[in-house]
Amino acid sequence: MKRTLATTTAILLACSAHAADLGATDEPIKLAINEWTGQHVTTHVAGEMLKAAGYQVEYVTAGMMNQFQAIADGDISATLEIWSSNVSDEYAKKIEEGSIVEIGDLGLDAKEGLAYPAHVAELCPGLPAWEALKDCAGVFATAETLPMGRLVDYPADWGTPGAERMAGFGLPFKAVPAGSEGALIAEMRASTEKKSPLFLVFWQPHWAMSAYDVQFVDVPVGNDDCFNDASWGPNPSATMDCGFSPTRIFKAAWSGMEDKWPAAHEILSNYQLAVEDAQPMMGAIDVDGGSVEDVVAAWMSENEGKWKPVVEAATQ
């Protein structure tokens, strides 16, 4: 809450603030392109804004987990979509070192939770209420998990929120780590094609949410009481009997950016993108097959009101 407030004030300040110097416009600002479409959209919108301000922009492909060394070294200037639920320890180290600085939230309202493709509701009547899963475990059972049901959890390097929830709610499910995002999507595809049961941990904004009509299971909203106090929530003897803590999506930049490209730093710091804007663009790319450049360009020209003020505040 505090953070949102801070960002809002930042925007207000930026609008009234004096224009910053452009800085080194002859050197390209390098923005990280990670492995997923949503991030491509986020980054290309930001890149176009920087171009509109008079900068050169270069998009550099970089593994999400491996980019931080590059940002700390200044080889990449900024990365614009870091999920707090999925960030390596290295990031924390670099922040502590001071070689990377956080530059505010992106404003994307993310949601993570226990989920299922819509057709599964027929196989386990009573969904989306979580209580229905108590009696359905057998439906989700597989060779590896028998007699328990199978929950496809995040890949092991993203943590094990699914396993914690199963223990918290006391549900007879065994969490199986997915290994990779591709594995999660393949599971969803196969389940939708075969109309077979599937229960997994998923998140939005993501193009697959609409492509496979993914629904979230209803659970009590996550909060600190639930995470720390066993007596809170439907299961009096365990913590974690609630939804996920809200995921923060934020931006980070090389610490030298503010001196080298002051205005660009200000633009990226104030840059915001809402789910309502991002998710249709993701769909236009992954479901309808458009190119990132075209889709972003179309959105930019239709929604000047949403990004122009940020650029103008920093440059004029």
Add this chain to the structure above:
Amino acid sequence: MTEATAPERSALPLTPGLTAALLTLLVGALCLLLQPYAPWLIAYPAGWTLPATEWVGGGLETILNTIKPTVRWFSWAISFPMSWANWVLAGAPWALVIGTITAIGWHLGGWRMALLGLVGFGFVLLSGYWRESMNTLSLVVVSVPLAMLLGGAIGLLANEVPRLRNPLQVALDAMQTVPTFAYLTPLLLLFGFGPVVGLVASAIYAAPPMARNVMLGLERVEPEVKEAGIMSGATRLQQLMLVEIPAAGRQIMVGVNQCLMAALSMVIIAAVIGGFDDIGWEVLLTMRKAQFGQALLAGLVIVTFAIVIDRMSARLALERERFDPRVSWALFGVGVATAAVLALTGTATPPDGIFAGAADAVDQTLGTFTAANGTALDAIKNGAMFYGLLPLRIGLDEAVLPFTWGFQWTQSMSLWLFAAGALAAMAATLTGRAMTGVHVLIGVGILETGVANLPWPFVLVAAAALAWSSVGPRFAVVTVLLLGTILVSGLWERALLSLYLSGSAVAACALVGGALGLLAAVSKPAWAILRPLCDMLQTIPLFVFLIPVLMFFQIGEFSAFLAICAYAIVPMIRYTREGLVTTPPEMLEAATASGATRAQIMWDVRLPYAAPTVLLGLNQTILYAFAMLVIAALIGTTGLGQSIYLALGQADVGLGVSAGAAMAILAFIADRLVQGFAEDRRRVLGLS
């Protein structure tokens, strides 16, 4: 194993092999009896481990930070050739690049090679991945000379200083068996972000085949040739440069070919770090969206490169014949002219892909197939899990349950199983095959407990016994020491899981691959079908096949098992066929003359003769299976592969390197064991 063949039919000579087997049996039985009272026999207590991964991490980080400035300088220096190569390849018009490749193809191998170059690169152009492909190619163009220099230097050093030979061999083994993912993090820290990391990683991986071939080539130079050099008064350097290296030329060119292929197979690994927008990155993106058709298309671009480069460099190595350079110049000229025309008409940019429709169709078919055969696929998977993989991992006593086998495993069933095993062993001993008997008993014990639950003292003793009988007492000590380091570093449990998964895959590959190799040896049409399949399985980035496997069989061990098999089965097929096909004709004639039937010739002449080659194939299969473990972690396996992946994500240098080392240790021991047995067989056959 030598003992197992001839002398054993007499009474019961207590050969070293039999002693070792009996000792293993004894330790196994003791562990089995004591385990209810001493649980530490199964699960190695956490309190006995050392925080080795942290030490490794801390130590390495200090070292890395010390040498970082020097290495960064190297990174800066190497970035120049990289950007030049990239500028030339990505900047040159596509018609010029295709023309050049076709011209080179003609020069090396006439119209066949020219056509291969034209069609291959034409496909790349039409796939719509031209820019990405040229980025990839420029990485290969710089990394291969680097790998050749490194490999050549190691090879020469080993040749000049015989004392360094053994340590260098071990270093080469490590370079090939430590999974690349394990050292990507330290490389990233050292060299900084960008293509340089991928370049260095692929140079490390591609150097060993070069080094081995240089060593082999120099070793095989005829003594007369060497003496001629000495007699004409050449210095050592002159002798090496002017006599020995040219004499070893052919073997060294084989090394170059292998080096190119290895570098190309690393492309996808380098893409994980990014920074280069290459074809491997495309494969990763499509893989993330589970788009099989598109991933396959991008993967085929890499296969195409591999085939063109392999065939052309093989010509360079094996054939002396060269074709008329004037035709090459003409072809090159056509390329230049086309490029000029395209540039003038303003259509020089590479065309969009024309295979998007085909890729979508493949993707659709996969979906429809999954939908139509869901039940059958589930049945296959459940069958394999219930009756094969699960018992192997956790043992019959835990895997046999009412909802898997239809009944509950009981104590008395265990007793019956052991009784049956003991009877079989007795029978074998009485007929003079004591070794077989002991092996049966050990096998029954493993089946009852499951590989993941094996008591660690038993594993240590069994490995030592195997090492003793196949290589010798010194290697037994080395084996125990190496396995001991895994034990105290706290990675034991994961190592056993990896051992189980790759072990079962190797067993399946040995059976199925052996049978396919046999088939390919006796039937030409079968080989005609199997050969291109083998080529493709070895060069396509394996990520691509994870998608259909996942769609069919979901996340889990069975999918991982299949993915490992798909890759590791290839050497088994190739070497089995190779061994069977190369039986000397005079042996076959002798057998035919003495009136042997075809089946008898196969069993009594060709198979025994092929045994050493087949064992070499098995050795390669084992190494491949270990290499695949890390990629199988993307499907969600547990074990060392997952630890390495986790470490990469978390930038945990210590865990990554330790888990990588553990994996290399397992591969190293398995490799030496099989080589030991192969050596034995060769001695029996009088081949060495």
